[in-house]
Amino acid sequence: MQVEQKRSWLSWWDGSLRSLLFDLAVAAAPVAGEFYAHGGRLGDTSPLAIAALITGFLALVVRRRFPFAVAVVLAAASTQMVGVIGATEVALYTVASKCGPRLTTWLAIGAHLLALVPMVWRWDGFHPGPLTTIVVTSVVVPVLIGLWVFGRRRVLVDYREKAEQVERERKLLAEQAVEAQRREIAREMHDVVAHRIGVVSRHADVLAANATDERSAELAEIIRSTSATAMSELHEMLRALRDDAEPEPASASTTGIADLVSGAVESGANVRLDMAEPAPDVPPEVGRAAYRVVQEGLTNAAKHAPNAAVQVTVRSDGDELAVTVTNRRSPRGHDVALPSSGFGLVGMRERVALTGGRLQTGRTEDGGYRVHATFPLHSDDTSSE
Structure with a gap:
């Protein structure tokens, strides 16, 4: 319990006390530099500074x-912190490394460039050389370093998730091969042995019906009884071979x-459901596949787009x-990465294909992700097996 409370109040610093101490040191560095520049005294410094x-x-x-808010606040404060080195540079680096090449980063850059106007206005004439040096060192360099860190972090995350996806799909293919072999063995045993x-x-x-003596009838009954027992045991073996996985729950x-x-909403997710009440009445295999598609979509959204709004829509027109x-x-x-939780994309396609349906996945225009599955509701389409 104490560990969870500690992580809770450290969540602003990635759950690490070391990150908090590092940020305190970074925040204190400009203040210490200002003290040093004034000989350890701030008596001649204005209250605004x-x-x-x-x-x-x-x-x-x-x-x-709050990378963007901090960048804007530091831009405004820099008008009173003339000569203080490090504060605005750290703020710009942070917003660039956290947000990447987005509007928030460009707005932060604009705020810092505007903050330079009062300083230039106080100069005796326009000096492009010193101004260029200030812009490059205090704005351009921190932003470029931050964008490089953002890109490197994103590439590493993509590589890691792709490796995990490949490993999951490899395991899935191996499991499918084993399952196919088990079913083939079950079919052969049923067709031949049974x-x-x-x-x-x-x-x-x-x-037994045509026995000429009691002993022959007794032996025939033993053979029949033994055959019936063997058939029952064989059926159990076939059931175990075919149904190795646990059956789907009724709620699926x-x-x-x-x-x-x-359940996702209760766990803190921002999910909205658009589905008629009562739920559409569909064949069991279609219902299970639809349930698993929604489950996989919510799982991937929680993993790759935490705190993002999620919309789940389920509609039926009687035919589809x-x-x-x-x-x-x-x-x-x-x-948002490609969905990679559970069976992954391959498993999702397998479930939909088994019902005769279609699955479409891909990014949306706003940078999100969309999973769309359609299932035919006609019995002749959904019983292709």
């Missing part, structure tokens, strides 16, 4: 949680989608069931 120093210190401490045992049992019945249907969304799971871009700035 002191207030700006304090504001800058507090803002830099929470720069990881048939032969059945023939033996029927012959034993005939022998369109009727369980509402509970699935409710359409299931759509759409999530927006994560407000934390993480790219």
Whole structure:
């Protein structure tokens, strides 16, 4: 419990006490530099400059949680912190490394460039050389370093997730191969062994009915009884070979989608459901596949787009069931990766294809991700096996 509380109040610093201490040191560095420049005394410093120093210190401490707000605050405070080195540069680096090449980064750059206007206005004439040096060192360099860090972090995340997806799909293909082999063995045993045992049992019945003496009838009954026991045990073996996985729960249907969304909402997810009440009445295999598509979509949205709004839509026109799971871009700035939770994309396609349906996945125009599955509701389409 204490560990969870500690992580909770450290969430602004990536759950790490070391990150908090590092940010305190970074925030204190400009203040220490200003003290050093004034010989350890701030008596000749204006109250506005002191207030700006304090504001800058507090803002830099929470720069990881509010990168854009901190950049804007530091831009405003820099007009009173002339000669203070490090504060604005750290703020620009943070917003660039956290947000990447987006509007928030460009707005932060604009705010810092505007903050340079009062300083240039106080100059005796226009000096392009010093101005260029200031812009490059205090704006361009921190932003370029931040964008490089953002790009490198995103590439590493993509590589890691792709490797995990490949490994999951490899395991899935191996499991499918084993399952296909098990079913082939079950079919052969049913077609050959079960048939032969059945023939033996029927012959034993005939022998028992036409036995000429009591001993022959008794032996025939033993053969028949043994054959029946063997057939029962064989059926159990075939059931174990065919149904190695646990059966689908009764809730794994369109009727369980509402509970699935409710559970996600109760866990803190921002999910909305658009589905008629009562839930559409569909064939069991279609209901299970639709349920799993929604489950996989919610799982991937929670993993790759945390805190993003998710819309689940389930509609039926009598001939076709359409299931759509759409999530927006994560407000934390993480790219939405391809769905990779559970069976992954391959498993999702397998489930939909088994019902004769179609699956479409891809990014949306706003940077989110969309999973759209359609299922035919005619019995002749859904019983292709």
